Amino acid sequence: FVIHDDLxxxxxxxxxxxxxxxKVHNGLLSIYESLGTDRFWHVRVGIDGRGGSRNISGSDYVLGKFSPKQKKIILEINNKIIADLKKLI
Structure with a gap:
């Protein structure tokens, strides 16, 4: 499994x-090149909290810091992700 952010x-x-x-994710491109394939499990964790506003470019947003509220949301879904992964193993 590869767990990664997804805008x-x-x-x-x-x-x-x-x-x-x-479609575009520099970290995944590196993994694809190293493995020679994209055929593996992806855990795509949504990070787009811009609320429809596109005043911030995707690259700037991805490299920015989460607000305390956004951090809380990410932490809350971690347990759900872990439970779902356990079902697949």
Missing amino acids: DLELGTYKIQFGIGP
Whole structure:
């Protein structure tokens, strides 16, 4: 399993999928190149908390810091993700 942030998903959501990841993600591109494949489980954790506002570019947003409220949302979904992963193992 590779767990990664995904700007295509709203903050507080996630998807567990095989062989499907975001279109552009530098960290994943490195993994694809190293493994020679994209055929592995992706845990896509939504981080888009811009609320429809696109005043901040995706790259600036991804590299920025989460607010305390956003951190709380991410921490809350961690247990859900872990429970779902245990079902797959």
